[in-house]
Amino acid sequence: MHSRASLALAIAIMLLAGWGTISALDWPWKAKLFPLVIGIPLFCLAAAEALWSAFGARGERQAAADFQLSTDQPREVIIRRTALAVTWIIGFFVLIMLVGFPLAVAILVFAYLKVQGKEGWLFSAVFTAVVWGCFYGLFDMLLHLPFPPGWLFTWFA
Amino acid sequence: MLDAFIQGLLLVLQWKAFAFMLLGIGVGFWVGLLPGLGGATTLALMLPFVYNMQPVEAFAFLLGMHSVVATTGDVTSILFGVPGEATTAAIILDGHAMAKKGEAGRALGAALASSLVGALIGAAALALAIPVVRPLVLTFGSPELFMLAIVGLAFIASLSAQGARGMLRGFLAGGLGLFLAMVGQDPQAGIARFTLDSLYLWQGLDLVPVLVGLFAIPEILDLVVRGTSIAGDTPAGHISHGALQGVKDVFRHWWLTIRCALIGTFVGITPGLGGAVAQWMAYGHATQSARTPEERKGFGQGDVRGVLGPGAACNSKEGGALIPTIAFGVPGSTSMAILLGGFFLLGLVPGPDMLTKHLPVTFSLVWTIVLANIITVGLCFLLLNRLAALTAVPGHLLVPVILVLVFIGSYTTNSSYADILVTIIFGGVGYFMVLAGWPRAPLVLGLVLGKIAENYLYISVARYEAAWLARPVVLVLLAIAIGVVCYPAFQAWRARARASAHA
Numbered sequence: 001m002h003s004r005a006s007l008a009l010a011i012a013i014m015l016l017a018g019w020g021t022i023s024a025l026d027w028p029w030k031a032k033l034f035p036l037v038i039g040i041p042l043f044c045l046a047a048a049e050a051l052w053s054a055f056g057a058r059g060e061r062q063a064a065a066d067f068q069l070s071t072d073q074p075r076e077v078i079i080r081r082t083a084l085a086v087t088w089i090i091g092f093f094v095l096i097m098l099v100g101f102p103l104a105v106a107i108l109v110f111a112y113l114k115v116q117g118k119e120g121w122l123f124s125a126v127f128t129a130v131v132w133g134c135f136y137g138l139f140d141m142l143l144h145l146p147f148p149p150g151w152l153f154t155w156f157a
Numbered sequence: 158m159l160d161a162f163i164q165g166l167l168l169v170l171q172w173k174a175f176a177f178m179l180l181g182i183g184v185g186f187w188v189g190l191l192p193g194l195g196g197a198t199t200l201a202l203m204l205p206f207v208y209n210m211q212p213v214e215a216f217a218f219l220l221g222m223h224s225v226v227a228t229t230g231d232v233t234s235i236l237f238g239v240p241g242e243a244t245t246a247a248i249i250l251d252g253h254a255m256a257k258k259g260e261a262g263r264a265l266g267a268a269l270a271s272s273l274v275g276a277l278i279g280a281a282a283l284a285l286a287i288p289v290v291r292p293l294v295l296t297f298g299s300p301e302l303f304m305l306a307i308v309g310l311a312f313i314a315s316l317s318a319q320g321a322r323g324m325l326r327g328f329l330a331g332g333l334g335l336f337l338a339m340v341g342q343d344p345q346a347g348i349a350r351f352t353l354d355s356l357y358l359w360q361g362l363d364l365v366p367v368l369v370g371l372f373a374i375p376e377i378l379d380l381v382v383r384g385t386s387i388a389g390d391t392p393a394g395h396i397s398h399g400a401l402q403g404v405k406d407v408f409r410h411w412w413l414t415i416r417c418a419l420i421g422t423f424v425g426i427t428p429g430l431g432g433a434v435a436q437w438m439a440y441g442h443a444t445q446s447a448r449t450p451e452e453r454k455g456f457g458q459g460d461v462r463g464v465l466g467p468g469a470a471c472n473s474k475e476g477g478a479l480i481p482t483i484a485f486g487v488p489g490s491t492s493m494a495i496l497l498g499g500f501f502l503l504g505l506v507p508g509p510d511m512l513t514k515h516l517p518v519t520f521s522l523v524w525t526i527v528l529a530n531i532i533t534v535g536l537c538f539l540l541l542n543r544l545a546a547l548t549a550v551p552g553h554l555l556v557p558v559i560l561v562l563v564f565i566g567s568y569t570t571n572s573s574y575a576d577i578l579v580t581i582i583f584g585g586v587g588y589f590m591v592l593a594g595w596p597r598a599p600l601v602l603g604l605v606l607g608k609i610a611e612n613y614l615y616i617s618v619a620r621y622e623a624a625w626l627a628r629p630v631v632l633v634l635l636a637i638a639i640g641v642v643c644y645p646a647f648q649a650w651r652a653r654a655r656a657s658a659h660a
Contacts, residue, residue, distance in 0.1 A: 005593035006326075013333055020336060020351060030345035033618065034611040038339070042332035049325055068458070069375070069591055070383045078382050085381035085556075089374065089584070092560060093577055101568070109557040117553030131558055139565060146572050 007053035010046045017043035088112065100150035102140065106132045162284070165520025169528060174217040174521075177210065181221030182529050186536070188222070189229030189245075200495045204502065212503045213521045219499055220525045223492055224276065225533040227471040231268040232537065235464070236261060236387070236547055237559055238376035239369065239566070244471050246368050246601060247436035251456060251463025253376065256387055258459050261545040266403020267461050268468040269534045269541075271414050274407060275469035276530035278418035279425065279476025280523045286426070286480055297427065300625035303613035304634035305427065306606040309434055310335075311638040312441035314599040315645055320450075323596075324645065330590070331599035337362055338607020345615055357575040366567040366579040367604060373563045374584025375591050380552045380559075387548040387555065400541050406461045413446050413462060414469045421470030425477025437602045439470030445641075450649050457596075476526055483511045483519055 021039035024032040073081070088108075095104040109131045113124040139145045149157075168174060184203070200223055207215035230245035235252035248268060255264035297305070314327035340351045341361030352358040380387065407414050417439035424435035443466030447453035456463050482493045484507070500507055511519050537544070547555075567580040590597050617625040625631060 003593075005589050006595065009589055009593050009595065010329070013329060016333075017336065020339070023351070027343075027348050027350075028346050030615065031343040031348040031350065034614060035336075035339055035350065037614065038332060038335045042329070042336055045325060045329045045332060049329055052322065052325070069379050073382060081382040081384070082378055085378045088381075088556075089377070089560065089581060092564065093581060096564065096577065097574060101565075105561050108560065112557040113553065116556075117551070119553075127554070131561065135561060135565070139569075145569060 003053050007050055010050035010053060013046040014043055014050060017046060084116075088116070096150070098150045098152050100153065101147040102132075102136060103150065105135050161516040162520050164517040165522075166524045168213045168517060168521040169217055169524045171213070174211075174214045177214045178217035178221035178525060178529060179532070181218040181223075182225050182532055182536075185222035185225040185529075186229050186533060189226040189231075190233050200492055204495060204499055207499060207502060210503075212505055212515075212518050215499060215503055216518070216522055217525050219496060220522055221529040223496070224472070224475050224526045224529045227475070228269065228272045228276075228530065228533050228537065231272065231468060231471070232265065232544055235264045235268060236544065237373075237555070237562075238387075239373040239559060239563060244436060244474075245467075246372055247440040247467040247598065248464055248471075249372050250440070250598065251458075251460050253387075254457065254459035255461070255464065256545075256548050259548075260399055260459065261387075261548045262541065263399030263403040263406070263461065264459075264464050265537070265541055265545060266400035267406045267464045268403070269537050270404040270407040271417075271465035271468035272472045273530055273534045274414050275418040275421055275472035276475065276526055278415065278469070279422050279473035280526040281476070282419075282422040282426075282473070283476040283479050283483075283526070284520065284523045296630060298628075299613040299616035300621065300628050301630045301634065302427065303610055303617055304631050304638070306610040306613065308634050308638045308641065309438050309441075310599065310602055310606060311641045312445075313437050313596075313602050315642045320649070321646075324642070326593075326595045327599050330595055330597065331603040334600040334603020334605075335607045335610065336603075337367075337600075338604050339611065344608070344612060355575075357573065361608070362579065362604070363570045363576065364601075364604065365570045366576040367583045368601060369563050369567050370580035370583030371587035371590075371597055371601065373559065374581070375588045377556060377559060377563070378588060380556060384552060386551050400538065400545075403461065403464075407465050410446075410462055410465060413443060414465050417442060417466040418469040418473035421473035422477035424470070425474030426480050434602065434605055435470045435474040436467035437598055437605075439466040440598065442466060445644065449652055450645070453645075472530065476523070479522060479526075483507050483522070 017039045020035055021043060024035035024039060027035075070078075092104065092108045095107060098104075099107070106128055110124050110128040113119040113127055114121075117124075119127070140147065169178065181203075200219060203219060203222065207219065210218065227244050230240070231248050231252070234240050234245045234249045235256055238249050238253040238256075240246040240249060252264045252268060255261065310331045314331040315324050338361070340358055342348070342352075342359050343350050349359060420439045420442055421435040424438060440463060443462045444453060444456045446462060447456065447460075478493045479496075482497055497507065505511065505515060505518070563580065564577050567576045568574070570576050587597055590600070621628075626635075
C-alpha cells in the first residue's frame with residue numbers, strides 16, 4: 001500500500017514539476033530563475049522515486065521520522081473508517097458554505113455525537129451548547145471574526 | 158552596565174508594568190493554545206492599546222504576551238497534534254507520538270522545561286551579545302543567507318528519514334515545499350506564478366492553513382480509525398505522571414538542549430529566517446544526536462529529544478530576534494517588525510540609543526522574557542495534570558471539537574473559506590505522505606524558506622553573478638550542507654564496520 005502511495009505521490013510531483021518548469025520557460029529570467037533551479041532537480045528526484053517505487057525491490061518499509069498510521073485494525077475497517085472520517089470533514093466544509101460557520105459548528109458537533117458517538121440526546125445537546133457557546137463567545141463576540149452567512153441564506157433572502 | 162541590568166529588573170517589577178505583563182501573559186497563554194491565532198496577529202491587534210503606556214509597561218505587555226505564545230502552543234501540538242502556532246509544529250512529530258503512548262505528562266514536562274531553558278538562554282544571549290553581534294550579522298550578505306537556508310533544508314531532508322531512499326524522499330518533500338512557496342506573485346517581476354487564475358493564490362499559500370491541514374487532518378483520520386482516546390488504552394492515572402521525568406530528560410540531555418537553544422538564538426538573530434525555521438533546524442539537530450541508525454528510527458515514534466530540541470529553540474529565538482531589532486532596527490521576523498512599530502509608537506528609536514541612553518529599558522526587555530516564561534511554565538505545570546488528562550477523553554468527543562478548531566484556525570488566517578479548502582487539500586497530501594512513509598517536516602521547511610531563499614538567490618546572482626559561490630562563508634556553509642547530507646551515510650558505514658569487527 002505504501003509503495004503505491006509513494007508511486008502516486010512521485011508521479012504527482014513529476015507532473016507538477018514538469019508543468020512548473022515548462023510554464024517558467026516563458027517568463028522573464030527574474031521570475032524563472034528559481035522555478036527552474038527548483039523545478040528541474042525536483043522532476044529528476046521524483047522520476048527516481050517513481051522508478052524506485054515501480055521497479056525496486058519490495059523490501060521492508062522505510063520509516064520516516066514522522067508519525068505512523070495505526071495498523072492494529074483489519075484493513076477493511078481502516079478503509080471504512082477513513083472514508084467515514086473524510087466524509088465528516090468534507091461534509092463540515094460543505095455545511096459551512098451552505099449555512100455559515102456558527103450554525104455549521106452546532107450541527108456538526110451535535111450530529112457527530114449522536115451519529116458517530118451514539119451519545120444520548122441530553123448529553124449531545126448540552127455538549128453542543130457548551131462548544132457552541134465557547135466558539136461564539138470567543139470568535140464572534142470577543143474577536144469579531146467576520147462569518148459570512150451561508151449560501152442558503154443568501155439564495156433565499 | 159550592572160546598574161542598568163538591575164534597574165531593568167526593578168522597572169519590570171513596578172506594579173503597573175508587572176500588572177501589564179500578567180495581562181499580556183494571560184492573552185498570550187490563550188492565543189498560544191488556539192490553533193491559527195498567531196502571535197504576530199495578536200501583537201498587531203494589541204499595538205493600538207500601548208499608545209498611552211510608558212515604554213516599560215508597553216513592552217512588558219507586548220513582549221510578555223509574545224514570549225509565552227510558543228510555550229502554550231506546544232501544549233496543543235503535543236496533546237492534539239494540531240499546531241497551536243506555526244512555530245510549534247515540529248514538536249508534534251515526537252510530542253504527540255508520546256501523548257499517544259500515554260506519555261503526555263512526560264512530553265509536556267520536557268517541552269515546558271526545555272522552553273524555559275531556551276527562553277533563559279535567548280534572554281542571556283540578548284543581554285550578552287549586543288556588543289559583539291554587529292560584526293557577525295554584517296558578514297552575512299544575501300549569498301550567505303541563501304546558503305544558510307540550503308543548510309537548514311539539507312539538515313531536515315537528510316535526517317528525517319532512514320537510508321538513501323529516505324533521503325531521496327526527504328529532498329523530494331523539501332523540493333515540493335520550495336515549489337509551493339513559488340505560488341503567487343513573483344517578487345521581482347510581478348508575474349503571477351502557478352495561481353491557476355485564482356485571485357486567492359496571488360498572495361501565495363499561507364503557512365497556517367497548510368500546516369494545520371498537513372499535521373492535524375491525518376491525526377484526526379487516525380483518531381477516527383482507532384476509535385479510542387488519543388492515549389489509547391493507557392490507564393488515565395498514568396498519563397499525567399511523568400512530568401517530572403520530562404524535566405529530568407531536559408537535564409539528562411542538557412548539552413543537546415543548550416545546543417538547540419543556541420541554534421534558536423542564532424536563527425533568531427539572522428534577519429529574515431523567522432521562527433518557523435528555528436524549530437525544524439533544532440529538530441534536525443536533535444535527530445542527528447542519535448548515535449546509531451536504529452536509535453534514529455525512534456524519532457517520530459516518541460523520542461523525548463524530538464520534543465526538547467524544538468521546545469528550546471522555539472523560545473530562545475525570541476531573545477535572539479530582539480538583538481538585531483534593538484541594536485540595528487532590523488527585525489528578524491514578522492513579530493519583531495510589529496514590535497519595532499511599537500518602538501516608534503512610544504518614541505524610541507532602535508540603534509545606539511537603546512544601548513546607551515535607554516539601556517535600562519533594553520534590559521527590562523530581557524527581564525520581561527525571563528519573568529514571563531517562568532510565570533507561564535509555572536502556571537502550565539499547575540494545570541499539567543488537567544491538560545494531560547485530555548488525552549484520555551474518548552475520541553468521539555474530541556474529533557468534532559478538534560475539527561472545529563482546525564477549521565477556525567485555518568479560517569482566521571485570511572477570513573476566507575478558501576483557507577479551509579487549502580487545509581483539506583493539504584490534509585490529503587499529509588495523509589498520503591504519512592501513508593507512503595515520506596517525512597512531512599522538509600515540506601514545511603521548504604515552504605517556509607522558499608520565498609526567503611528565492612529572494613536571496615536572485616540578489617546574489619544579480620549582484621555577484623557566479624562569483625557569489627566563491628565567497629568564503631558560502632563555501633563553509635556549502636561544506637556543512639554536504640557534511641550534513643553525507644553524515645548519515647558515514648554513520649551507517651561506521652555501524653556496519655563495527656558490527657563486522659564484532660562478528
